[in-house]
Amino acid sequence: MDVKEAVKRQNEVAMMVSRHLFSTIAKHSNSVFSPASMNAAFTMMASGPGSSIIADKILSFLRSSSIDELNSVFGVIATYVFADGSNIGGPTIKVVNGACIDQSLSIDPSTKSLFDNFFKAVLASVDFKTQFEELRKEVNSWALHHTNGFIKDLLPQGSVTDETIWIYGNALYFKGAWEDKFDRSMTNDRDFHLLDGTSVSVPFMRSRKDQYIQAYDGFKVLKLPFRQGHGDTSGSFSMYIYLPNEKDGLDNLVEKMASGLGFLDSHIPSQKVEVGEFRIPKFKIEFGFLATQVFNILGLDYVDMYQKAYVEIDEEGAEAATATAFVGVFGCAFVNRIDFVADHPFIFVIREDKTGTALFVGQIFDPS
Incomplete structure (x- = not known):
């Protein structure tokens, strides 16, 4: 088995x-x-x-x-x-x-x-x-x-x-807790783009540190590891954000994620890269x-x-x-410097990495 x-x-x-x-x-x-x-x-x-x-x-x-x-x-x-x-x-x-x-x-x-x-x-x-x-x-x-x-x-x-x-x-x-926490002093309000063409101003977290990011055909994936315990040999948890390149591309990305066998396991950023513009919204x-x-x-x-x-x-x-x-x-690989700006609808997954178990799966269309 x-x-x-x-x-x-x-x-x-x-x-x-x-x-x-x-x-x-x-x-x-x-x-x-x-x-x-x-x-x-x-x-x-x-x-x-x-x-x-x-x-x-x-x-x-x-x-x-x-x-x-x-x-x-x-x-x-x-x-x-x-x-x-x-x-x-x-x-x-x-x-x-x-x-x-x-x-x-x-x-x-x-x-x-x-x-x-x-x-x-x-x-x-x-x-x-x-x-x-x-x-x-x-x-x-x-x-x-x-x-x-x-x-x-x-x-x-x-x-x-x-x-x-x-x-x-x-x-x-x-x-x-994040393995690398964000600096609160760097958080500021920016526009998040909605599907109807308007935008809302929401607080975005920023960082200049290298991040686990990988670009794929039509979307990018960010991995944010959680801090593990000292000498911890049990679970290893991360949050993943799946960001379509197009501002209205989330429906197509959802379809791709559900149609591809082993999608979550085959789209995991494996190394840290230098980031250009990097921000994700609090929600x-x-x-x-x-x-x-x-x-x-x-x-x-x-x-x-x-x-x-x-x-x-x-x-x-x-x-x-x-x-x-x-x-x-009753009866019932090698990557260049990458921007990752999550300023439009995206999917997130909180996952245990050793077993691949998905604890939470969600989508954000309006973080305000």
Whole structure:
């Protein structure tokens, strides 16, 4: 079993979901979602009580050969990606999993053991018939608490009913400092160009230091590594910005990223280069969506996925949080000096580099 290849396939699914999300629900607007959170909740759901109803569809959707492969990927990610490095100076990462299962479904001892010891998830037997609204509020409180207060009202009123049979949840919080922080005194306001031909004035971070940048056909990629902990042998995290050459080129770039196999792995700047003009905008975005429409398009019917995500970047680093809940109902080389001026719409990815796991994928159309 090649776990790294399985992670690559999951990343291809993530880019495919991104394409559908960015071209439908979030067309030409700031948005972000977390493939890592989605996949963690999917993996638990595939192994949970009553999973025979949905497991084959999940395996097909994530392009996985078996439940064992899904769980192997989860184990690697839990070890290398979800490991908190704050005690040794690395990124703060907090991940919590949980599931509420209606009491009409039996929970056998082996499943309980899997959730307790492998997923590190609370597996609770509940009564959705009479307590569905209380349980919805409990899940929202759980998400708020485990995302440092950033994810509010994950499940809207009406999302959980007396016909609900399960909720699988994942909450993820990330905070990392740049390996090379930006000098606040160099930040100044400049124009960011919008698709309608107008512009907005926003604060841009600047640097004269060499940067990991590489130019490709029609776009450039910037890699901003996060500081790793001292002697850290676990995760290695970076943020990538994919900047189209044309100011209105983001739609084409999204299509290219989703269509090319192994796109993320094959477009990684490998060396620092001397920069000419270099500036990227500070931004803070929040985005939430119900993925039913996206999943129906991709062939995964009868699954309601609610996800909210938050990302902020500034001179110090990046802070990001997400919560995901699945709600089920019965029946369901050599380079020259390069300019990198991110003054028009771009895509960003926060990624763990050793496994290639994408934690967050987003697009910025207006950082103001």
